[in-house]
Amino acid sequence: MPVEFQTTDQLKDYYRNWISVYKEGAIRDVTLAKYWMSLSWIEKLAPDLELCDVTRVVYQQIINEYAKEHERQTTMDFHHQLKGAILDAVDEGLIPVDPTRKVIIKGKAPSGKKTKYLNxxxxxxxxxxxxxxxxxxxxxxxxxxxxxxxxxxxxxxxxxxxxxxxxxxxxxxxxxxxxxxxxxxxxxxxxxxxxxxxxxxxxxxxxxxxxxxxxxxxxxxxxxxxxxxxxxxxxxxxxxxxxxxxxxxxxxxxxxxxxxxxxxxxxxxxxxxxxxxxxxxxxxxxxxxxxxxxxxxxxxxxxxxxxxx
Structure with missing residues (x-):
């Protein structure tokens, strides 16, 4: 029986349903795990955020908070995983304007560790x-x-x-x-x-x-x-x-x-x-x-x- 997409009020709930509908069974388990990890960060950073309240400023604040504990590339990955769901919400009219537009990606400096290899x-x-x-x-x-x-x-x-x-x-x-x-x-x-x-x-x-x-x-x-x-x-x-x-x-x-x-x-x-x-x-x-x-x-x-x- 096909899964029906549920319209929800909060960002975390919408994102959870979006992963279930569009990602489960469509991507490798190791990649799917990264989406669920992103959800856990949404639940931590914006536990009560209403979907309709996701503006450019609010979205940028979420990215900034995530970037405080992650390197820039990891923050970029988080942004891309969340952006897919956000753009779908925009298409459905649940968010009036694309809040991911012109987002600034920050992040901690790379650890500088060299890749280990033999000569x-x-x-x-x-x-x-x-x-x-x-x-x-x-x-x-x-x-x-x-x-x-x-x-x-x-x-x-x-x-x-x-x-x-x-x-x-x-x-x-x-x-x-x-x-x-x-x-x-x-x-x-x-x-x-x-x-x-x-x-x-x-x-x-x-x-x-x-x-x-x-x-x-x-x-x-x-x-x-x-x-x-x-x-x-x-x-x-x-x-x-x-x-x-x-x-x-x-x-x-x-x-x-x-x-x-x-x-x-x-x-x-x-x-x-x-x-x-x-x-x-x-x-x-x-x-x-x-x-x-x-x-x-x-x-x-x-x-x-x-x-x-």
Whole structure:
């Protein structure tokens, strides 16, 4: 039986119903959780605010209060999640004028934490010390993520059928819902559906490793529930033993991208390989790497100009 949209008087009630009607079942659970979190902030910041009283000033005050405890990008996300419902309320005549127009996004200064990744020598040290036997283990998982840059959930969902050994590609078209008990799930976004070119050595290794595995069965998922922390603990022990920076599985993804950028691979190619929705995401995530490369470019330009005598 379809859910009917209810007209309500308060912003928090309207937003709650709006999420239920327009977002539940239409977006991934992890994204839906962000909308429910935004609702909890509305309940905290404007518990008694009437929908008809949401003016530009009132809306800006809500954004300002949220920004006091969050960075600017997080505040921007909150604004976008709330704005969709507000504009629908305007279309329905429940709010006379768009209160989100010309909103000013503020926020705390970014923490300044650098993305954790290994350099090429450190990654080589890690990979050559992995225990890669004849049977699948988490060391093989670490190798695959390091060489493809896949997200944790994407790598968990990989089946033997996703490999095209003849053309040296690996298809990413799904994820594994490890947080909620397992099962295949959609990718993070449409751009995440992609083919990743893999090197001949990885082709030979995995062709032998998965030859007797069912084509459509995840390679790394057993009957036991999978936890991100399991692989992170293995990685941490390796890093400590080898005296290299301690990184997480997600840090392997950052390592993969950083090494490609330092090697001169274009931002557009790295973005496609990682499954980013846009190059902007890649640029923001690896700004420190890009800035370092730009500094090297400046030095190269200056040396080139100096030789023009």
């Amino acid at each position: 090429q020598f450190e990654l080589h040290t890690l990979l050559k010390n992995l225990k890669l036997g004849e049977k699948v283990n988490w060391d093989w998982f670490i190798l695959l993520v390091a060489k493809t840059g896949m997200r944790f959930s994407e790598a968990l969902a990989i089946t033997p059928g996703d490999f095209d050994f003849a053309h040296q590609t690996l298809s990413v078209s799904k994820t594994w819902n490890y947080k909620d008990g397992g099962g295949f799930a959609p990718t993070k976004n449409k751009s995440s559906v992609r083919k990743i070119q893999i090197d001949w050595q990885l082709v030979m290794q995995f062709a032998m490793l998965v030859k007797d595995y069912p084509v459509d069965t995840p390679i790394f998922v057993t009957k036991e529930r999978v936890y991100n922390s399991t692989v992170n603990d293995i990685l941490e022990r390796y890093c400590q033993k080898l005296e290299i920076p301690v990184i997480s599985v997600h840090g392997l993804r950052h390592t993969h991208a950083s090494i490609l950028l330092y090697a001169g691979v274009s931002i557009a190619s790295v973005a496609r390989r990682l499954g980013h929705a846009s190059m902007t995401t890649t640029q923001k995530t690896y700004l420190h790497v890009i800035q370092e490369l730009e500094n090297q470019d400046v030095d190269l330009v200056m040396r080139s100009l100096a030789n023009l005598t």
